Amino acid sequence: MAAEYGIISLLPALLAIVMTLVSRQVLLSLFTGIWIGATILVGWNPIEGAAHSLQMVINSVTASFNSKLLLFTFLSGAMLGMIFLSGGMSALAQRIISRIQTRKQAELGTGILGMLIFVDSYASTMITGSVMRPITDQFDISREKLAYLLDSTTSPVVSVAVVSTWVGFEVGLIRDQINSISSIDQSAFMVFLQSIPFRFYSLLAVTLVFILIVMDWDFGPMKQAEKRAKEEGKVLGDDADPLIETREEDIDTPDHVDPRWWYFAVPIVSLVAVTGFGLLYSGGWPSKAPVEALKGAATADAILWGVFSACALLLAILVGHARVELEEVSDSIFEGFKMVMFPVAVLSLAWTIGSVSEALGVGPYVVSISQGIITAPMLPAVVFISAAIISFAIGTSWGTMGIMFPVAVPLAVQLGAPLPGATGAILTGSLFGDHCSPISDTTVMSSMFAGADHVDHVNTQIPYALLCGVVATGLFLAGGYGVSSLTVFGYTVGPLVLLVAGVAALFVAAYYLSEHADVNVPTTFGSSSD
Structure with a gap:
């Protein structure tokens, strides 16, 4: 079917993406792309295409993993509604604010917290965004910057963590190829570990976050967003449409309730702990070792159990300790549903x-x-770019990995290219395209829990992602053409040395773009920034 449609296969996704970024009408743009694609699939009949579009939406929503993630999102909204009612987030924020004195500290705190919760990217985005949003608002940090910090310190870290919801999926894909190619005599987990130094984009994306924070640099549309927030106190643009519109102040804490910081902390700890346990248990622990259990973990089930436990604890705290009426709790839950x-x-x-x-x-x-x-020599760079294009078009890094592994790994073996480099190129290229795509679920979740306008988040993040992507491409080319095997002063130049060179290039480029590029550089597409 791929060869049958050729370049036309790119049309629906590209149309949806361009329409989204230009018109800012996300839902209309996405459905237009779906309709065009469905029309192509049914033989260019637009009426039949409309009917097929609806069926495809139903199929997507009812897919097992997707339906669980939607339920997770609804329960996340319910949890946030109850947290707002309890006043726990505000109480914790005040305690943190008393220790955070500057914008830089608030940004560093966001980045570090995003990295520390490395078990799951969804959970990390939700927790970090919920905790830090009121704090970053207090220091006039734009919601666009918060969304970027969430997006660039969650998935890039989780994807390389040896204990996470991603590791099982990634190792499983590697194992499938090893089992199908008799000439490969390595363990899947060892190839996974060896690929980590080659995850150039993932590692550079996290590094750029801290370069920008420490040096107080920004460029492109983000520079305009941060200027607006600093000078006008507007964390959102005038015509921004944040994915979560309900704010903490929109749900009143009852007068008799004395907000406690642990009203927020205890449910969040429960969420993380139950999610972690769920990952291990669903994968066969304790009969299997933790790493083996994670390979077969049911990710969607684990995060669902975690957020449900947090909701149950919050309900018990509100009714049992804070003495809040059930009617008020119910109202806050429905307000939370409206958020999402x-x-x-x-x-x-x-x-x-x-x-x-x-x-x-x-x-x-x-x-x-x-x-x-x-x-x-070209294989790692071409695989990286191919994975990025596919991920950008289909909006999922995991789906891209599933597409690329059966093609790229056998090709690498056939050409004699190193397997860790090809594997790293697939895994990190998938993340690069995902970061640039407005139809990516992780990008949507970052906008959601940052309370940011989704189009503004994509506009401001793309220049940063492209910078890391360009540098990563250069590193893959350098490695492929033998730089990684050169001997300098008796030492072999490996991927880690290439990575150091990449960080230096990233630093220089970020400096130039921030300090010498035009301050009034136009936004990538339509944006709410002034």
Whole structure:
């Protein structure tokens, strides 16, 4: 089916993405892309295409993993509604603010917290965004910057962590290829570990976050957003449409309730602990070792158990300790549901446009083009760029990994290219495209829990992601063409040395773009920044 549609397979996703960024009408743009794609699939009949579009949305929403993630999102909204009612977030924020004295400290705290919760990217985004949003607002840090900090310190860290919801999926893909290719005599987990130094984009993305924070640099549309927040006190642009519109002050804490910081902390600890236990238990622990258990963990089930436990604890705290009436608790839960209705709609359509692109054969088409120009030295860079294009078009890094592994790994073996480099290129390229795509679920979740306008988040993040992507491409090319095997003063230049060079290049480029590029650089597409 891929060869059948050719370049046309790219049309629905690209149309949806461009329409989203230009018109700022996310839902309409996504459904237009779905309709166009469905129309192509049914033989260019627009009426039949409309009916097929609806069926594809239903199929996406009812898919097991997706339906669990939607329930997780609704329960997250309920949890936030009850947290707002308890006043616990405000109480904790005040305690933290008393220790955080500057914008830089608030940004560093956000980045560090995002990295510390490395078990799951969704949980990390939700927790870090919920904790830090009132704090970053207090220091006039734009919501665009907060969304960027969330997006660039969650998935990049979780994807390389040896204990996370990602490791099982990634190791499983590697194992499938090792089992199918008899000439590979390595363990899947060892290849995973060896690929980490080659995750150039992931590692550079996290590094850039802290370069920008420590040096107080910004460039592109983000510079305008931060200028607006600093000078005008506007964390959101005038025409911004944040994915979560309900704020803490919109849900009143009853007068008789004395907000305690642990009203927030205890449910969050429960969420993390139950999620971690759920990952191990669903994977077969204690009969299996923790690493082996994580490989077979049921990610969606684990995060669902975690957020449900947090909601149950909050209900007990509100009714049992804070003495809040059940009617008020119920009202806060429904307010929480209202918070996440728009993100749920965006996620549903984003998954569907990804399914449309897969049905049209975007992945095989991009791979087929790449295969014609690949040589062993070029392989890592071409695989990295191919994975990024596919991920950008279908909006899912995991889906891209599933597409790329059966093609890129056998090709690497055939050409004699190092397996860790090819593996790292797939895994980090998938994340690069995901970071640039407005139809990515992790990008949507970052906008959601930062309370940011989704289009503004994408606009401000793309220049940073592109900078890391360009440097990463250069590193893959350098490694592929033998730089990694050169001997300098008796030492072999390996991927870690390449990474150091990449960090230096990133620093220089960020300095130039921040200090010498035009301050009034236009936004990537339509933006609410003044």
